[in-house]
Amino acid sequence: MRIGLLGTGPWARATYAPALAGHPGLRFAGVWGRRPEAATELAERYGVAAYADVDALLADVDAVAVALPPSVQAELAVRAAEAGRHLLLDKPLALSAAGGRAVVEAAERAGVASVVFFTTRFQKEPDAWIEEQAAVAGWFTARAHWLGAVFTGDSPFAASPWRREKGALWDVGPHALSVLLPVLGDVRQVAAAAHGPADTVHLVLDHATGASSSLTLSLTAPPAAAGAEVELRGEAGVSVMPGSSESAVAALSRAADALVRAAGTGRPHPCDAAFGLRVTEILATAQAGLTSARG
Template sequence: MRIGLLGTGPWADTAHAPALRRHDGLDFVGVWGRRPEAAEELAARHGTRAYADLDALLDDVEAVSIALSPDAQAEPAVRAARAGRHLLLDKPLAVTAEHARAVAEAVRETGVASVVFFTSRFQPEIEAWIAEQAGREDWFTARAEWLGAVFTGDSPYARSPWRREKGALWDVGPHALSVLLPVLGDVRRVTAAAPGPGDTVHVVLEHDRGASSVLTLSLTAPTAAAGAVVELRGGAGVTSLPESAGDAVSALLRAGDALLDAARTGRPHPCDAAFGLRVTEILAAAQGLLDAPAGRPVA
């Protein structure tokens, strides 16, 4: 499958481009970016061609891999879908439910395949753990702590404008939800959301299978406190998210497999644009509570 890359930032350079270059089933045709000089530099590093015009790239490919910031992903994703191009998207799908819905509707109306890259969902150990836990229906409660130290040290994402503006809720919140939703079911109510130190956010969810969950999300945790923990408690006891030995490129290779399979079979992947929309809707509901005036009743 001929595929192009949209985006030229650190995530495009260190994850998407290496995966597209290495994948046996993908032909990495070229890269487009909002800054042509950055596209030229990335293309040179990864042995492909830079495109100055997005439509020219779309004319030459069957699919696109999008590594743009979430506030910039929706418009080119809709444009690519309308052109009949399959979509390998990044999380979150957008930072508003309206924009995420536009992508999901374009995918549904055109019938193109879509896969949203939630890293954990494409790591074999975690994928197997999720499948095992999803087969049980007596989960009582869960906690997910996704704590990063992005804005300390020399992280290439420390300068990310959208991460500084939107914070942990929108950056690591999608990871937590991507693990919890297939196990506990959809969220029927976001019952509370409260800020903590830095960009830390605490969110309480009520799931439609009866369980509740609490998310603690941060990009400003102390380095020694950073890490991800998901713990489920129910009739079967207590179980925790396993560690994964894989890196982002390995996970993206598996996401590429998923896109090829969805395009070939016509069967939607569990992490398709519709799932990405649902995650965005839940995050938007939590954001609404965080933005509500003090003393307003919690919906």
């Protein structure tokens, strides 16, 4: 599968480019970016072509991987799907339900495969744990803390304009939801949404299984307090999500595996664009609640 990379930022350089270049089932064919000089630099590092025109890249590949801000991603994903290209996307899928729905509809019309890279879902130990807990009945409640120090530590993502604008809800909220939904079922209601310090938000969710969950999300946690944890409590007792021994590059390589399989079999992956849309819809509902709470 010939695949092109859209994006040249820190996530593209640190994760996407090495994962695509090292994947045995892909041929890394080229890079396009909004800054031509950055695209040229990244492409030269991996010995691939740099494209000044995104449509020219689309004409030369079977699939695209997108490492761009979500509002830009949604527009280009529609364009790529309409060109018949399979989609390896990042979270969040879009910054509005309408934007996410446009991606899903374009992929369905074109009959292309899609996978959204929710990092935790493609890490070996957490993914196995999620699958095991999804098969267990009687979960009563869950809590998820996803606390980043992007804006308080030394992070290459601190300068990201969309993260500055949208905060933790949209950046790490998708990670938490990607873990909780397969285990506790869809969200029937965002029962509560409240602001915490800086960009921190607290959510209470009502799930289709009858369980509830509470989420604390932040990109402004003190570095010493940063980390992610998910705990389930129910009839089976208490279960805590394990950490991962793998890098994001290894996880993205698994997501690429999933895209190749979905494209070859026609069977959608659980983390396809439709799942990405559902996560976006829940985030948009929570955002509305936060806006209303602030008056």
